[in-house]
Amino acid sequence: MKRLLRGGRLVDPINSRDGAFDLLIDGDRIARVGRDLPVDAATQVVDVPSGFVISPGLIDIHVHLREPGQEHKETIATGVAAALAGGFTSVACMANTEPPNDSAAVTQYIIDRARIAQGARVYPIGALSLGLKGERLAEIGEMHRAGIVAVSDDGRAVMDAGLMRRALDHFGLGKALTGEVAAVSVGVVDGASLLDLDYEEDSTAEVDVNVVMTGDGRFVEVQSTAERVPFDRARLDDLLDLAAAGIDDLRRYQDDAIAAPRG
Numbered sequence: 001m002k003r004l005l006r007g008g009r010l011v012d013p014i015n016s017r018d019g020a021f022d023l024l025i026d027g028d029r030i031a032r033v034g035r036d037l038p039v040d041a042a043t044q045v046v047d048v049p050s051g052f053v054i055s056p057g058l059i060d061i062h063v064h065l066r067e068p069g070q071e072h073k074e075t076i077a078t079g080v081a082a083a084l085a086g087g088f089t090s091v092a093c094m095a096n097t098e099p100p101n102d103s104a105a106v107t108q109y110i111i112d113r114a115r116i117a118q119g120a121r122v123y124p125i126g127a128l129s130l131g132l133k134g135e136r137l138a139e140i141g142e143m144h145r146a147g148i149v150a151v152s153d154d155g156r157a158v159m160d161a162g163l164m165r166r167a168l169d170h171f172g173l174g175k176a177l178t179g180e181v182a183a184v185s186v187g188v189v190d191g192a193s194l195l196d197l198d199y200e201e202d203s204t205a206e207v208d209v210n211v212v213m214t215g216d217g218r219f220v221e222v223q224s225t226a227e228r229v230p231f232d233r234a235r236l237d238d239l240l241d242l243a244a245a246g247i248d249d250l251r252r253y254q255d256d257a258i259a260a261p262r263g
């Protein structure tokens with residue numbers, strides 16, 4: 001069966017389209033997008049009210065479906081129905097159910113309930129620690145095989161660095177950066193070394209350098225390009241000093257922002 005959605009605002013980021021377009025659906029596929037698409041007798045025309053948006057399905061990676069355990073607040077069926085009504089075709093649900101999603105049995109339960117509900121796609125997020133208590137690692141391997149896509153203790157920050165490290169190891173991420181990191185651009189504009197180029201400066205820069213550093217002053221990335229004339233070692237050192245100072249500023253701003261009382 002063919003259906004033509006007419007009217008409404010079509011947003012299609014991959015093809016850079018945003019405006020008044022028709023959308024032709026053939027079965028379960030998008031057949032055509034365009035203006036004033038022709039309609040044959042077999043096509044059902046759906047007039048989309050103005051102000052409505054037609055877009056790819058939205059994804060919410062942090063939802064609470066509350067089932068199992070708190071069905072008086074929400075069930076998987078009501079949650080995925082509400083998601084679809086709001087345009088969300090995929091949701092990732094957090095683990096703070098009762099019992100928490102810290103084992104393959106709970107993960108499987110969520111997946112089964114979601115399949116029956118036939119609403120938005122459900123991607124369970126497993127607990128990082130057993131019972132979300134922040135003490136011992138949850139059954140991450142078994143939950144992963146059952147279908148979790150991530151682990152998180154939701155609103156409870158993991159305070160034990162060793163526990164966090166073991167959780168990252170499960171996903172082959174044990175060597176991930178766990179400290180601070182910041183990035184800046186530096187460059188040469190009109191012969192002068194400059195920190196944090198804006199668009200205009202960047203587009204006329206003679207040398208262009210991107211630097212990523214850790215909070216303790218080590219490099220993650222240095223990427224530099226001479227746009228016209230090659231530059232010498234002294235200039236590079238000069239630019240790296242400038243970048244290091246800028247990153248140190250950023251690190252301090254981040255520390256201050258994190259330490260500031262929340263309003």
Ligand SMILES: [Zn+2]
Pocket residue numbers: 062064094154155
């Ligand atoms: Zn949450």
